[in-house]
Amino acid sequence: DQQVKQNSPSLSVQEGRISILNCDYTNSMFDYFLWYKKYPAEGPTFLISISSIKDKNEDGRFTVFLNKSAKHLSLHIVPSQPGDSAVYFCAATGGTSYGKLTFGQGTILTVHP
Amino acid sequence: DSGVTQTPKHLITATGQRVTLRCSPRSGDLSVYWYQQSLDQGLQFLIQYYNGEERAKGNILERFSAQQFPDLHSELNLSSLELGDSALYFCASSVGRLQGKYGYTFGSGTRLTVV
Numbered sequence: 596d597q598q599v600k601q602n603s604p605s606l607s608v609q610e611g612r613i614s615i616l617n618c619d620y621t622n623s624m625f626d627y628f629l630w631y632k633k634y635p636a637e638g639p640t641f642l643i644s645i646s647s648i649k650d651k652n653e654d655g656r657f658t659v660f661l662n663k664s665a666k667h668l669s670l671h672i673v674p675s676q677p678g679d680s681a682v683y684f685c686a687a688t689g690g691t692s693y694g695k696l697t698f699g700q701g702t703i704l705t706v707h708p
Numbered sequence: 709d710s711g712v713t714q715t716p717k718h719l720i721t722a723t724g725q726r727v728t729l730r731c732s733p734r735s736g737d738l739s740v741y742w743y744q745q746s747l748d749q750g751l752q753f754l755i756q757y758y759n760g761e762e763r764a765k766g767n768i769l770e771r772f773s774a775q776q777f778p779d780l781h782s783e784l785n786l787s788s789l790e791l792g793d794s795a796l797y798f799c800a801s802s803v804g805r806l807q808g809k810y811g812y813t814f815g816s817g818t819r820l821t822v823v
Binding site: 631636637638639640641644684686695696697698699701 | 814
């Protein structure tokens with residue numbers, strides 16, 4: 596039962612353009628959603644999160660949008676930089692899952708100079 | 709350096725063997741989580757400990773076990789290893805039991821290869 600899904604295995608964008616990474620979830624009890632970034636040979640690092648009571652959270656070049664009715668969230672990176680090239684995981688927690696994060700499969704972002 | 713230390717970084721072992729993966733959480737963190745990342749898979753939650761007690765269990769096989777010691781370091785024991793157990797094993801830590809807004813901090817992982 597895949598409760599958090601990232602349907603795009605990969606995304607390629609030009610430097611300076613917007614990157615949009617998408618994530619869908621099925622568990623309506625989730626109340627926090629997070630994005631992690633992972634470089635090769637490193638562990639995932641926390642990027643940004645959003646509470647279910649909000650629909651947008653911004654941190655510098657990174658903005659996360661939450662559409663609860665559609666059970667969908669997205670991460671926008673503007674402007675994209677080559678150093679943003681990494682695997683991005685969305686994750687969720689809440690309800691009976693509180694205390695653990697449920698991760699999507701990840702999206703490989705490649706930003707071309 | 710995230711502050712979460714995992715050893716060893718790489719491990720190659722034969723089928724049927726037993727290995728122990730070790731994790732030292734970030735200073736001050738009481739919760740430890742173990743995750744498995746197989747090829748082309750997302751991070752699968754295995755188990756959580758908080759201050760020495762098991763708090764949540766995920767898709768952890770019966771051949772796998774874990775514990776958290778009084779000094780808060782944790783060990784994940786994998787026995788009767790099979791080829792399919794080859795994966796990256798991540799440990800993460802957090803201050804409390806419930807981590808919504810800030811998630812947790814991951815170590816750099818142990819890559820296990822079973823041959």
